[in-house]
Amino acid sequence: MNAAPILQLQAISKRFGTIQALDQVDFDLYEGEIHALVGENGAGKSTLMRILSGVYTEYEGEFLLDGKPVHLHSPHDALDLGIGMIHQELSVMPELSVAENLFLGRQLTTRWGTVDWKKMHNTAEQELERLGFSHLDVRQPLGNYSLGTQQVVEVLRTIISGARVIIMDEPTSALSPAEVERLIRLIDKLRESKRSIIYISHFLEEVMRVADRVTVLRDGQKVATLNAPETNVNNLISLILGREVNATLPPAISTSNGHTLMEVNHLTADVFKDISFTINQGEVLGIYGAIGAGHFDLARALFGMYRFDTGTITVDGHRFKPNHSARYAIRHGLAFATESRRKSLLMEEAIYRNVTLPHLNRIGSLTPTQSQELKVAAPAIHMVNVQPPDPLNPVGKLSGGNQQKVAIARWLTFPPKVLVMSEPTRGMDVGAKSEVLSLLRNFRNQGYGVLVVSSEPETILTVSDRVIVMSHGHIVAHMENKDLNKDVLMRLL
Amino acid sequence: MTTQTEKTPEIAASPSKPLISGVWMRRITALAPVWTLLALGIFFALTSQTFLRPVNLNNILSQISTLAIFATGMTFVLLTGEIDLSIAAVAALTGMISAYLFANLKVQEPIPLLVALGTGTLMGFLSGIASTRFRIPTFMSTLAMSLIAGGLTTYLSKGRTISQLPEVSVFLGSGRIGGSNGFRVLVIVAAVSLLVGYLVLKYTRFGRYVYMTGASKPAARLAGINTNVILTAVLTISGFFAGLAGVVSTGRLGSALPAAIPSFLIDTIGAVVLGGTSLNGGRGGMVQTLIGLLIYGTLRNGLDNIPSIDPLLKDVITGIVLFVALVINVLLAGRAPRDKTG
Incomplete structure (x- = not known):
């Protein structure tokens, strides 16, 4: 050389x-x-x-x-x-x-x-x-x-x-x-x-x-x-x-107290293998992995949007039938927001219609009117503080952070038992990020279960109670989020 | 030179503001089909003395009525971003079935009508099942269904026209309410079809699901909508209306023909799209379809009312006008999207 x-x-x-x-x-x-x-x-x-x-x-x-x-x-x-x-x-x-x-x-x-x-x-x-x-x-x-x-x-x-x-x-x-x-x-x-x-x-x-x-x-x-x-x-x-790192790993998770809301056992598909974890009431579980680790497809599989081969999913005691549909997952208490807002929201439709879409069958009548829908959607839209707050605005006119708030508001109207969110803060500025993450934490504090799937270590570390690290489709670590920091996550990849 | 001197001060006065604001421009472009209809109407009113006569306007309505029944079903299908190519053949089959049952098997009314409608609905349902369960594109499944329906029509009729029709068909197709100069029943059937379609699309949960499925299948699925059920349903609806149109058109023509009228398919899709319903799904509706039908009817009828036009050239002119109107609609609808990968 x-x-x-x-x-x-x-x-x-x-x-x-x-x-x-x-x-x-x-x-x-x-x-x-x-x-x-x-x-x-x-x-x-x-x-x-x-x-x-x-x-x-x-x-x-x-x-x-x-x-x-x-x-x-x-x-x-x-x-x-x-x-x-x-x-x-x-x-x-x-x-x-x-x-x-x-x-x-x-x-x-x-x-x-x-x-x-x-x-x-x-x-x-x-x-x-x-x-x-x-x-x-x-x-x-x-x-x-x-x-x-x-x-x-x-x-x-x-x-x-x-x-x-x-x-x-x-x-x-x-x-x-x-x-x-x-x-x-x-x-x-x-x-x-x-x-x-x-x-x-x-x-x-x-x-x-x-x-x-x-x-x-x-x-x-x-x-x-x-x-x-x-x-x-x-x-x-x-x-x-840019700082010294602590070379020891934090202790592995001990038995957790609280009622188990979600239990996943040995879930296996082409891009992830033998995935098992539980989520308790009032708990945020974070799954971290590099892009391509299979964690995003895992999240889709939980919601019935990615075909898996073996394994079981149980939510609040109800065991899902194999390869359930998204509709089935919603009915049994699971909610999901993808990493791509453009795929999950209808950009040309009004905010309130995006919020009520998964719940039209619960609003009651076969012919939902705008006032019925607004009555259901407005409190949720208000709760997440969408700016500007007009529920008749099309979603496509909102900033990325506010679109994400709409995606969350969608699941606040008829709350699920477990909310699964992929990449909740992608492409947002610092202010929007912390707003969205505190929304997730509120959700947890009310006793729901939250699963956050992300490739951004900051997001995982800020919001999770427990952290799972995935690499090449396998779980490589499962830790309590105590004294965890980025260097641990990076080393585990 | 003069135009330039006229324009310059305006531009200088408001350099940053275009003459028409963005909001207004959007309102004008959204109504492009209405402008097309007005322009055609004014053109024919000026060039033909017979065009504006009440008799002729009535004629336009009855000419587009059969088309309107087809178009009601087709609007549902196009809104989901799919297509139904079987409607003309299904209509020929249902028309033939009702005539055959009545004339050859002496089945009492209203059974021939009900069997015909059931057949149309079933064929739409089968196309839908083929497309959703076996993931055959609707373009292919409905094309195959078209061949099946066409073949059954030929088999049943042995190539012969049947002119002994059940009275219900005759009443729906060429009856009048209130004497021989009264209102055509056919127009009422068409209007009711469009109205029912309008109400379902605009006010029901199902209507919302149809739009959402067409706007974005992934988003609809993520919201828990069973898009397979929606696709099957719209094709079933299209089959039902094709069946109805088939029965009605035998009544209008006075006989059940042993072969499909291919122009039904092209005219239906042309009218619906001309009205502003997108072939990609998610955008449009029954109001747009009504306007599209009126444009189509005005054009076809108007050309008949200008004696100097060679009747043999009518199709060519209709085709060219259709082409130009579609290009104008696309141009007015704005430029191609910025992101070419989406």
Whole structure:
């Protein structure tokens, strides 16, 4: 690594309005190097990568490639210069064959301009064999293979299209442990063939295994760049959070008192396995996991919106029939607000109609009138303090925080026994966040059960009485929220 | 030059304010179908001397009445974002069934009518079950149902027209209340259909579920609505109204034909969409459908009243006007959404 770096960023700064997303950040990458980038959500990782991949074209600072200054104008520019990005959400075509995916957008053609299938299949087979994936049939549709294999194909496509620098954004979050191993082997192969990789991940153990160097970002600033052998996970966590960490784990949960409202036993589907927990009366249970850990699909499964294979759900003594519907779940005391407000609310409809929609059958008559509905909805809308408070406004005109309040108000009219909320504070400012979280706490104080599912450690730690951590579809820890802090959650991922 | 000098001071006076405020612009665009109807009405009133005569206006009403019965059912289906392509064939079958039972099997009234309506309803229900239980798109399930209904019509009729009709059909299709110049029963049947549809959509829980299912299936499901039941129900409703339209149209024509009238399907969808009910679901309603029907009727009838137009070109002109009206509606409804991934 004595040669000059192939990629250098010098004093990069980027503002969004009043927010300084990046402040004088330096970053460099050598040939054949795996350089990991770590930091909390909002530390500036994605902003930096978007500058590198040509998405953000306005910034301050120097961008050098092979020692020469460049300025990218589009993601296409980045690809032309050999910088490829693998997004968390794959951009492969499951219906097309493996070979077609490998050559997507740049099919090999014969001299007549038609697709040269023979050459494409041969080249694809050679490339796969060289990189240790000779077991793939290039003629099979890619959709027949697992998610991990699809991701491998996307990485290979980036390489075949000539990328020297590959940016991987949370590549392992949705993979099974075996698939993670395979990806790490591929990364080692890429290092041998002199490709460079920028590796973004929440999983610090993994970062320590694959990376040559690690750069830590915090609040838009670079905190440190370290050689991987000279650091460890605890050191990284304290750099990410900016304080010393307590290395001991809090004690495991003891038996809880109070009446059990919800009991989940051995719930298993494709993306989560053997999930068991209970929620007591007047208790908030938080389930924390990185994106792709399976916790959001678990929440959907509880509400009958995601098919599970085995396991049982019991609410207040009533055992749910297998693969119940959402209607069934509501009738038996379960409420659910998804992580996507856009999916759960009807944006063009009035606030009060969004609130009463799940309860129209309880309002009584077959022909609910506006005044009947308002009588039911108005107190709930008032309780959550929606601004502006006019219940006739369409939901789409409200801010994100107020939309979330509507999603909660919906379940205050005819209170459920257990309220399940996925990502209750996503995309909200500090004020709205604390309002929503205190609403959830009120709900708990009135003796209901609350399940909060989130990938934001702050949210989980602020609102939960107990915390479950999920990773790759499994529960990896179950603790009381006493002396818990972010470093514990991060270490457990 | 002159237009420029006229415009400049206005713009200078209020640089930030457009001539028509956003609220008003939205009100005007929301009523686009009404403007279309007015424009067509004025155009034909000016170009034809016969168009505005009461007899002719009455004619328009009876011409769109059969269509209105079909359209009542179709509005329900389109509001959920689905489609029913079987209505014309189902109508042919139900018309034939009631005539066959009456003429060939001598079944007493009103059983032929009830069997016909039951058949239409059942066929809609079957399309709905096929679509929800086996996840066949309604485009395909109703297309298949259309073939089945068409085939049954041919089988039953052996290709022959039946002109001996039950009296109920004749009364509904071509009867009049209050003498030979009285009000057409057919218009009343159509009006009642539209009114019932309007009341159900506007005031009932079920109506709300129909709109919500069309606006966003995930949101409806998350609120505990069984969208499968709603989809099956709207197709069943569409089947019922197709059945009714079939019986009524035999009465209007004076015979049960051995084949479907394909224009029923196209005209129904055209009229409903022209009124402003979205093919994507969630937006529209019976009032819009009524206006769409009136536009359609005005156009078809108006062209007949201009003698200089070659009757053989009527379909071409109707098609072009339909096209232009739809384009204008889309343009007035505003630009494409900003987020192209949604």
